[in-house]
Amino acid sequence: MVVTPEQVLAARDALLVCDAIGFDTESKPTFTRGETSTGPHLIQFATDRKAYLFQIGASTEPHLRAALLAILERPLPLKVGFGLADDVKRLHAKLDIRAAGVVDLSVVLRTPGQRNDLGAKTAVAKFFGLKLQKSKKISTTNWALPRLNEKQILYAADDAQVALRVYRHWIGLGNQLPTLKPVKLPKPPKTGLS
Template sequence: MPEAVPAGAPGAPELPPYPGITLRDVRVVSTPAQAEEARADLLASDAIGFDTESKPTFLKGEKSTGPHLIQLATDRIAYLFPVGAHPARDVLKAILESEQTIKVGFGLSDDVKRLHAKLEIQAARVLDLSVALRTPGQRNDLGAKTAVAKFFGQKLQKSKKISTTNWATPRLNEKQILYAADDAHVALRIYRHWIAQGGKIPPFKAPKPPRQHRPGKRRPESTLAPASAPAPAPADDQAGEH
């Protein structure tokens, strides 16, 4: 009997498309009232889907100014928070730093770093499914497309063209909205399925305290002495020791 080909692998039968979330179940947060409504809904959940999008960079050495969009999803609704001139920072901080709500997504390392760098938000209880879903002995991280094929037997459509569009635009088009909403919502669906099958949540690491910003160019710490302490006298008899 021939060996079965894993779903999604080369040579496997074409999978049916993952249907994804619909526009009626997506909210683009643009007012304080909408932000507060989103906060209440998201914090009422034990777990939420989480992802971010950033305007792509094309020049060598160019640094990203993202994230430009933050996506958070409950089981029913996906909320998109544009990070423009007036982001709902207090609301986002309350949600993402909550110790009661787990934030699940794929490949979240850069998302978390950029959030802290741009908005000084230290996301807590973040579960990166790329790592959590790895089977014993598996070294490579598991992506969302592979996870959808594995758990749902469907093909997640991930358009490179849409992923590299301008996420900093003040008005997202329909394709951008659905793409971004799906990223967060599908992560939560996969998490629920995984938990139902007996998946175990690993211990969460305590958030690292933020580094204190010091204005101006810093000299190497080894050349600095405490301001209140006198500089040590040179030890001539030990000058040649290391």
């Protein structure tokens, strides 16, 4: 868990020297029809050796937002994860961050002609012959809590770490990324001023 300003700077520096990092977000689930998510509440990054979890509250400290901008708005390191379109849109809506260098493995690993995206569990089974344990009970917990429990922390760290490991394995097999297309974000409202 990245908490103090010193930890934020150390995490930023460790992440920015990487060529690629695992990336994901978690948001408090919504269960009522028409309810709008206030997420993301947690942003996860992983290097090959360590995961960094940033909690995002209603008001984000300026040093935390600056570090997230430095990591997310640059084309490098590549931010690799599964099902990232919604994560990127929520980051933009909540923190006005325009993520760059995002590699959505759900799309990149899709077999030509296949309609469904490939998820983390399927990718781990396909590339490593292992079963990834992803608890629905943990995934639908309250990610907006001020203190996350150990199971939430492990689940969140695993999401980012698994994405990076799958990416490294896939690249190691000789595959190459297609040209990255930016996620389409909503256009800013017109102000009427020219």
